[in-house]
Amino acid sequence: MRQIYAAVHGVPEGRLCSYGKIAELAGQPGRARYVGRILSQLPSNTQLPWFRIVNSQGKISFPAQSENYQRQLSHLINESSADESGKLFWRQCRWPD
């Protein structure tokens, strides 16, 4: 749990990371769903860069059109990690370079 937060917090601006990778970095491989559940329960005022987490297909794990989808996309656009069309610039989380 603690580790999950730490892993997410460690994703630098401009980078994207998958749920599975976060779980792995947190020392809990195979628990991608767990990561998703953790993030789903984050308070709206969280400092955690939850929006930098996408699924292994490099896509936002929210149904397009949904509020959440738009919120996440906006953040990513601000970080130049996506364009208006919704396409993400999938730079796998290999930080630090």
Next chain:
DNA sequence: AAGCTGACGACGT
């Protein structure tokens, strides 16, 4: 205790 449900993932068709 048994089944259902996800902000998931790997693989096959």
Next chain:
DNA sequence: CACGTCGCCAGCT
């Protein structure tokens, strides 16, 4: 590239 399957794990009925 788009689905369908099956495996996965924790929390809630």
